[in-house]
Amino acid sequence: MNVQPQPYNAVAPATARETDTYRAISYRTTGSGHGAIVRLMSPGDLGHLIKPFVFLDLFEGESSFINGMPMHPHSGIATVTVITEGNLRFEDADSGKGMIDYGGVEWMRAGGGVWHGKEMSVGTSKRIQGFQLWVALPPALENASVDSQYLESSAMPEVGPARVILGTYQGVQSPVRAPAGMNYLLVTLRAGESWRYVPPDGHESLWLSVSRGSLGAPGVVMAGEMVIFEPGSGAVTLKAMHKDTVFVIGSAQPHPHELALGNYSVHTNPQALRAGEAKIAEIGARLREYLKQPDGSGSVPVFK
Template sequence: MTVQQHLSGYTREPVTHRILRYRTSGSGHGSIVRLMSPSDLGQLIKPFVFLDLFEGEASFIHNMPMHPHSGIATVTVITEGNLRFEDEGSGKGMIDYGGVEWMRAGGGVWHGKEMSVGTSQRIQGFQLWVALPPELENASVDSQYLESAAMPETGPARVILGVHQGVQSPVRAPAGINYLLVTLNAGETWTYTPPEGHESLWLSVSRGLLATPDLVSAGEMAVFEPGNGAVTLKALRDGTVFVIGSAKSHPYDLALGNYSVHTNPQALREGEAKIAEIGGRLREYFKQADGVGAVPVFK
């Protein structure tokens, strides 16, 4: 069944348990698999609007082009290997398993070269886009680079965004969004109880095999029926790694640009105008740059 058919049949009738409404293995783009876009599954589980799973030789990061965003925040989580970061406002460091790059693009930003190859030959992780509310969608840029040791844990879960079991993520994300990274060994079970009001629920497996009780394999994303019930998940292979997200509904239409998501056409026009202005400054920077070192985030 197509995503469009699911969209047309996606209702909010009460359910007695959480079932999977949609499962996808996405579409491949070399080392990157696109699991969700704002025009498909993003319509179902907004404010979560985009998800990439990236995996391969770490050198693919060299081919990442500079690109713009507005109206969203991006969250990059490493699940295998490591990457270096270098940013004028945040210094230098290494992000490995459970480490996070958070960037609130707000009114406009260009980025893509602030991360570089670390010490590992291979790299794997997720990049998630979160649609921002009106008060933040054209606000100033806010970046954080958080090494693994800075990310709090509760049981097998790292709290990437939000609050889980009283543990607060250090990421400066809007309220009402949870995003966790979980690792389980074969036979282990884990129950996630969404906070009150979190009707959107989804997960994606990067390694191993997970029973929901429906099976979700490595490389797949699964979206649950909307509601507020808990889910109990069981790993069927050692080292099963997955991310899971829940959130309050994003009560706005999605105004879409090529790299932007806003709540209305006027906000989108403002964001794209800012992106164009920053792009002009970026081109001047490249004319004068010596080609050495990381390229800063342009805002």
């Protein structure tokens, strides 16, 4: 991963009038590519700095790449997938069927354990782009039951140029059943347009990533980059540079626990990790037996 520490004075000093919105960029990265997926953050690098946000992937390419996603497990975390271009279909036994396009969301709280990977499929667009974010769950939820939501774009509330994906922004609450203490917004700015984000009290962690266009933050953040701001409570003023710009921005109260890491799991302690991995193994064994049955169609979007 190409992570570059950013000295405090890497961005031009603020004027007196701008002091209340000045917040320096501490780190920036373009991640590491894996085909259509670029991993921008993981717990082993930037994730430990801004937890509960621990993984961030930017995916982009021909929509057909989604067909190659294998069934895989998780525990201890929740994933939130946001579409920024194109569309995907979803199908889940508990949630029905539908289409997720720009601003639509899949929320998957893995909790104590789940296998998934086939609940999303190619929609009507030839190309797809979006972000998948992993958030570490608090102790009360890290080994809890699975909770899934599929929210079409019309269900996601807007405040100015921002869609409220997680949390509450300017009094508007996201419908996603996420733990309290974090915000995650999808923002689109017209070329030359500025927007100010004021984090809620206690949200000392702040980061953003651009999928299209470029931002003045005030240093320039290009498409494909993720940046982390210095810890604090200050607001940031962001400006779309020469073209329309799409980005996600997250802020949160710091996750007060160490991260116990497995191959597919993130927990708050080794005991919870062992419980999650044991549950994953048990679910995986049942999944393999199910797929051997004559009536096992091979299409198992979510197995829990």
